[in-house]
Amino acid sequence: MSNALLKVSGLKKSFEISNGMFGKKKSVKAVHDVSFMIPEGKTFSLVGESGCGKSTTGRLISRLIEPSMGEIWIDGEEISKRKESQLKGVRKKVQMIFQDPYASLNPRMKVRDIVGEPLAIHTNLSRDERNKKVSDMLEVVGLSEYHADRYAHEFSGGQRQRIGIARALILNPKLIIADEPVSALDVSIQSQILNLLKDLQAEYHLTYLFISHDLSVVEHISDHIGVMYLGTIVETGPKEVIFSNPQHPYTKALLSSIPIPDPRMRRERIILQGDLPSPVNPPAGCRFHTRCPHAVDRCRVSEPPIKKGEGEDHFVACHLVD
Amino acid sequence: MEVTKEINPSITVVAEKKYSPFKEFWKNWKKQKTAFWASLFILLLILIAIIGPYIAPYDPYEPDYNATLQGPSQAHIAGTDEYGRDIFSRLLAGARISLSVSFLSVLLGAIGGTILGLISGYFGGWLDRMIMRTSDVLFAFPDILLAIAIIAILGPGLKNVVIAVSVFSIPSIARLVRGSTLEAKETVFVEAARSMGASHFRIMLKHIFPETASSLIVFISMRIGTAILAASSLSFLGLGASPETPDWGAMLSLGRDYLGTSSHVVMMPGIAIFLTVLAFNLVGDGLRDVLDPKTKNE
Numbered sequence: 001m002s003n004a005l006l007k008v009s010g011l012k013k014s015f016e017i018s019n020g021m022f023g024k025k026k027s028v029k030a031v032h033d034v035s036f037m038i039p040e041g042k043t044f045s046l047v048g049e050s051g052c053g054k055s056t057t058g059r060l061i062s063r064l065i066e067p068s069m070g071e072i073w074i075d076g077e078e079i080s081k082r083k084e085s086q087l088k089g090v091r092k093k094v095q096m097i098f099q100d101p102y103a104s105l106n107p108r109m110k111v112r113d114i115v116g117e118p119l120a121i122h123t124n125l126s127r128d129e130r131n132k133k134v135s136d137m138l139e140v141v142g143l144s145e146y147h148a149d150r151y152a153h154e155f156s157g158g159q160r161q162r163i164g165i166a167r168a169l170i171l172n173p174k175l176i177i178a179d180e181p182v183s184a185l186d187v188s189i190q191s192q193i194l195n196l197l198k199d200l201q202a203e204y205h206l207t208y209l210f211i212s213h214d215l216s217v218v219e220h221i222s223d224h225i226g227v228m229y230l231g232t233i234v235e236t237g238p239k240e241v242i243f244s245n246p247q248h249p250y251t252k253a254l255l256s257s258i259p260i261p262d263p264r265m266r267r268e269r270i271i272l273q274g275d276l277p278s279p280v281n282p283p284a285g286c287r288f289h290t291r292c293p294h295a296v297d298r299c300r301v302s303e304p305p306i307k308k309g310e311g312e313d314h315f316v317a318c319h320l321v322d
Numbered sequence: 323m324e325v326t327k328e329i330n331p332s333i334t335v336v337a338e339k340k341y342s343p344f345k346e347f348w349k350n351w352k353k354q355k356t357a358f359w360a361s362l363f364i365l366l367l368i369l370i371a372i373i374g375p376y377i378a379p380y381d382p383y384e385p386d387y388n389a390t391l392q393g394p395s396q397a398h399i400a401g402t403d404e405y406g407r408d409i410f411s412r413l414l415a416g417a418r419i420s421l422s423v424s425f426l427s428v429l430l431g432a433i434g435g436t437i438l439g440l441i442s443g444y445f446g447g448w449l450d451r452m453i454m455r456t457s458d459v460l461f462a463f464p465d466i467l468l469a470i471a472i473i474a475i476l477g478p479g480l481k482n483v484v485i486a487v488s489v490f491s492i493p494s495i496a497r498l499v500r501g502s503t504l505e506a507k508e509t510v511f512v513e514a515a516r517s518m519g520a521s522h523f524r525i526m527l528k529h530i531f532p533e534t535a536s537s538l539i540v541f542i543s544m545r546i547g548t549a550i551l552a553a554s555s556l557s558f559l560g561l562g563a564s565p566e567t568p569d570w571g572a573m574l575s576l577g578r579d580y581l582g583t584s585s586h587v588v589m590m591p592g593i594a595i596f597l598t599v600l601a602f603n604l605v606g607d608g609l610r611d612v613l614d615p616k617t618k619n620e
Contacts, residue, residue, distance in 0.1 A: 103510035108532045
């Protein structure tokens, strides 16, 4: 792979929870040893069911929450242990797009101020210069200058997400962390926003960390995919390999859940038994063994090593893959 | 059989009207009839506070020993007090004192309480515990007792009344602001601002404070009524304005000796206090109905 813009290795995060004043302290292992890298200008998607830690991973990389362990390299800088005051330069390079376009825009601010806020924080531009940039950026994301004087609640969900994208882009960032950016939108709007994200990527040479539970969305936008289960990445590789030749049983099950828009087509669906185990005490050995249809004794005791799959960038964490 | 209603086929065309929070507020405010009239009354009071001395028929300090303790008449529409001073003129002059004392003390209390509440709610931890436990201690005193204690330390006088009333306003405002801050801190747009690298100060000022503003405005408007009452009580007790000052509370205090013979001396400032406090409370109620997000969705 070419030079990595984002490199994450051994990232861990556990949240302390306590049961009442005298209860025993427990910890939720939300993210457990996650490593991956994203080459510049590419899109890496984290997929998995809700509660698997994909959003937490995104928030760790943007340093909205403190990592417990591990390294985060962004554009050649290690940021996992930096204090907030030392993060300003990095924050300029990394911007986020949030899932809920209704909640992520301040309802009491005009679009002009929402989109211009990163400029107000990171640059010394005058108000007029900022407004000029905001107007330009609104055009880029498919809105118009006259939208700038309105409040966020006057827009539809898709338009709001465009505002969120404009805000993320205005500082010319390198990395965009998009946390389920389309899952709150109608399907018809989803593709518009995804295409917009793709066009912007080509135009501004952006790198995306794309977090989603929706495989059809991920297939549309990704170059590489990481499949997460209970805080760990179980399989990672180029999109084509993951979709055509998945190795990990969990990936297979996930892929079989994508609906095929053809009623005559038959295929076997893998239905996983049981629920996602609690991350407070995750299963020993392979974390997936409680729901895995192929689990053997070895899976219950030892953690699976990361094995090379098909091609150079394909890795699987499963005992049963050779 | 139900009669089928004719469905109006015309589609209402929504005009491209520019939204403005102030227009929206004004529209809802006019619907609050009682509060609307109460707010007009307060505007009138503010006007009186400004131009009162110029329209007063007599000098509020000028005694007239030929006309002491006269009941309301054409010459003195609210009567005269024991020194023959015109009570109506004194009420007009007193409006300025009452309003400025209460506005100033609530304003100071609101500034202090908001800053403490924002810090307490936003940063949490030991700062939060320290600020909140201190206000718990202040809460344990009845308001007026606390004010008396503060004046006992500082000495009587209107300036110290302002300080006393603002100090006992601080804890309740701090607690209110802290509550809204805790709520606002968890919103996604605050998280978004953090991810952009906004400073704590910026987040508090631009994103959290506006969220607390509406409940703060409601509380302040109610609190002004309380402050007028508290300031009057302190003056009544002789801890605030000096007796010759045309302060409503001081007037009450002077008049109480003549309660049996010339009750108007007490009645007139009493009514003024009553109406003013009532008006502020009604405005507060109305503001809450219009602004408070919790009661908004009916």
